[in-house]
Amino acid sequence: MTSPPATSLGEPNFTAILFFFAFIAATLAITYWAARRTKTTEEFFAAGRAIGGRQNGFALAGDYMSAASFLGIAGLVSLSGFDGLIYSTGWLVGWPVVLFLIAEPLRNLGKYTFADVVSFRLRQTPVRVAAAVGTLAVVAFYLIAQMVGAGNLIKLMFGISYELAVVVVGVVMLAYVLFGGMIATTWVQIVKAVLLLFGAALLCVLTLAQFDFNPSALFAKAAETYGRDVLAPGAQVANPWDTISLGLALMFGTAGLPHILMRFYTVPDAKAARQSVFWATGLIGAFYLMTFVLGFGAMVLVGREAITAIDKGGNMAAPLLAEALGGTGLLGFIAAVAFATILAVVAGLTLSGAAALSHDLWVSVHRKGDAPREEQLLVARAATVVLGIVAILLGIIFKGQNVAFMVGLAFAVAASGNFPALVLSIFWRGFTTWGAVASIVTGTVASLLLIAVSPTIMMDLSGAESALFPLKNPAIVTIPLGFAVGVLVSLLAPETSAREAYDAKERRMIMGAE
Amino acid sequence: MSDDVRALARARWRVALGLSALVFALYFGFIFAVAFAKEAMAVEIVPGLSIGILAGALVIVGAWITTWIYVAWANAHFDVKLSALNGKGAKR
Numbered sequence A: 001m002t003s004p005p006a007t008s009l010g011e012p013n014f015t016a017i018l019f020f021f022a023f024i025a026a027t028l029a030i031t032y033w034a035a036r037r038t039k040t041t042e043e044f045f046a047a048g049r050a051i052g053g054r055q056n057g058f059a060l061a062g063d064y065m066s067a068a069s070f071l072g073i074a075g076l077v078s079l080s081g082f083d084g085l086i087y088s089t090g091w092l093v094g095w096p097v098v099l100f101l102i103a104e105p106l107r108n109l110g111k112y113t114f115a116d117v118v119s120f121r122l123r124q125t126p127v128r129v130a131a132a133v134g135t136l137a138v139v140a141f142y143l144i145a146q147m148v149g150a151g152n153l154i155k156l157m158f159g160i161s162y163e164l165a166v167v168v169v170g171v172v173m174l175a176y177v178l179f180g181g182m183i184a185t186t187w188v189q190i191v192k193a194v195l196l197l198f199g200a201a202l203l204c205v206l207t208l209a210q211f212d213f214n215p216s217a218l219f220a221k222a223a224e225t226y227g228r229d230v231l232a233p234g235a236q237v238a239n240p241w242d243t244i245s246l247g248l249a250l251m252f253g254t255a256g257l258p259h260i261l262m263r264f265y266t267v268p269d270a271k272a273a274r275q276s277v278f279w280a281t282g283l284i285g286a287f288y289l290m291t292f293v294l295g296f297g298a299m300v301l302v303g304r305e306a307i308t309a310i311d312k313g314g315n316m317a318a319p320l321l322a323e324a325l326g327g328t329g330l331l332g333f334i335a336a337v338a339f340a341t342i343l344a345v346v347a348g349l350t351l352s353g354a355a356a357l358s359h360d361l362w363v364s365v366h367r368k369g370d371a372p373r374e375e376q377l378l379v380a381r382a383a384t385v386v387l388g389i390v391a392i393l394l395g396i397i398f399k400g401q402n403v404a405f406m407v408g409l410a411f412a413v414a415a416s417g418n419f420p421a422l423v424l425s426i427f428w429r430g431f432t433t434w435g436a437v438a439s440i441v442t443g444t445v446a447s448l449l450l451i452a453v454s455p456t457i458m459m460d461l462s463g464a465e466s467a468l469f470p471l472k473n474p475a476i477v478t479i480p481l482g483f484a485v486g487v488l489v490s491l492l493a494p495e496t497s498a499r500e501a502y503d504a505k506e507r508r509m510i511m512g513a514e
Numbered sequence B: 001m002s003d004d005v006r007a008l009a010r011a012r013w014r015v016a017l018g019l020s021a022l023v024f025a026l027y028f029g030f031i032f033a034v035a036f037a038k039e040a041m042a043v044e045i046v047p048g049l050s051i052g053i054l055a056g057a058l059v060i061v062g063a064w065i066t067t068w069i070y071v072a073w074a075n076a077h078f079d080v081k082l083s084a085l086n087g088k089g090a091k092r
Helices: A014-035 A041-049 A053-064 A067-109 A114-119 A124-158 A162-209 A215-226 A240-256 A258-266 A270-301 A304-310 A317-366 A373-397 A403-427 A433-452 A455-461 A475-492 A496-500 A502-511 B002-036 B038-042 B051-091
Strands: B044-046
Touching (some): A014 A162, A014 A317, A041 A162, A041 A258, A041 A317, A053 A258, A053 A270, A053 A317, A067 A258, A067 A270, A067 A304, A067 A317, A067 A502, A114 A317, A114 A403, A114 A433, A124 A162, A124 A317, A124 A373, A124 A403, A124 A433, A162 A258, A162 A270, A162 A373, A215 A270, A240 A258, A258 A270, A258 A317, A270 B051, A317 A373, A403 A433, A403 A475, A496 A502, A502 B002, B002 B051, B044 B051
């Protein structure tokens, strides 16, 4: 095997800058076009409910496939082989759950946020406050992961400082969301999904071309170079219960992610919501299958030493693979794709956080659902600016944080705090206001507490000998806890009005709003 | 009228929960095998292609197939019954 050529990563790259400015110009043109169509809150948060099913499928894919999945999984597979595939599969199997249990009822019951669905037939104020806290917790952790990832990535690829990179991402994202709202965000996500899938497919084809288009030959070469262990479960699954807990968080976290749930309000009806998950599952599954090839390709064609020399976590495996296959031109293209990836996800997150602040807390709780239209839109935009600034600050404050850890945290909170309350409110007649509040608060707080006393924080970060809680991921305890507390509190103090209103909810869930 | 809606809701939940259980079993079958049967997962079917890698790819394919089954069912059965219910509602 030839030793890989020295990388030009970190030096200003002409193609990267060209693609970068082309992407910025195209997306700002979209934003200008979208801004002229964004005059009401419904257009700002739900794109006027005029996005088609297939379009929304692409946008969901663009909203979901983050830098953590593109750069993170490719890096993880390139360094640890098979273990990385636990993430590839786990991040996909949440989608069928979203399709079967959540998408259609959500579209028929709500307006902008998942709190609309949970608070339906329950008392608005307590449920909305709790759901907004659950939403903002997930959005904050996910934003930290994306902003820190963005800062590191852009610093490595374009050679600018970390802080400047974070500010650039924050400002460009804010331009999309503030002026173009959900319409601009949707199209940025669609463009990003197409670019990312094209980029990944191109890398796959170029990689497999060197192995007679036989993936087994690629895996065999990896095993020959780095030992047969790369083809089997290894160090990452040292504790089986940790693996199972992680699997639970990945599977049920997707159905509790506010920025994903929000996208179902952008389509005209439940049938289009169903169609959009079908497309999203197909696209995201194809992408995660390709991460198998990208990861092993980087392992073989770039080499582990060259990958860790650039970044210890392996996050630069995919860009390095691009350089090994197609020189600085392809590297530049993939760098720009990675940048687009982060922007699209951050825009979706900001919009969902702004919806929780303005629609749930300001309009529904503070104004009791009765606010003038102009005020609603103004508050929505103000909330967007606040979140954009918070995102930039979080990115700068949490510099150096482990990105995968933050994403894991977001999924644990989403799966334990948001998912149980959402499912119980849809399925169970006996669910009550305080059951919902208790479920969201317990799930969120318990997952945060257990992570605070987990081996990741206590041993890896603080250097203690042992941890109070043995698992890195708390989902195996906190998801059942979220359900149990919700059921128990509801049973202890039944709410007659909520029980009686279930028939109307069930009818609307099936028939839609008439 | 509301009995028809109830029956349709029940039918949808049966399909939705059944398919959810199937995906759950599929993925956690894979995860339990990864966690507790590491040696078996390392066996190579052809050189390079271990049972573990094949199983991971099959989980993704399985997720595709179950979403396809659901959408096919919903389009062919659920939507037809729903539009019949809507028709009744319009005549009422």
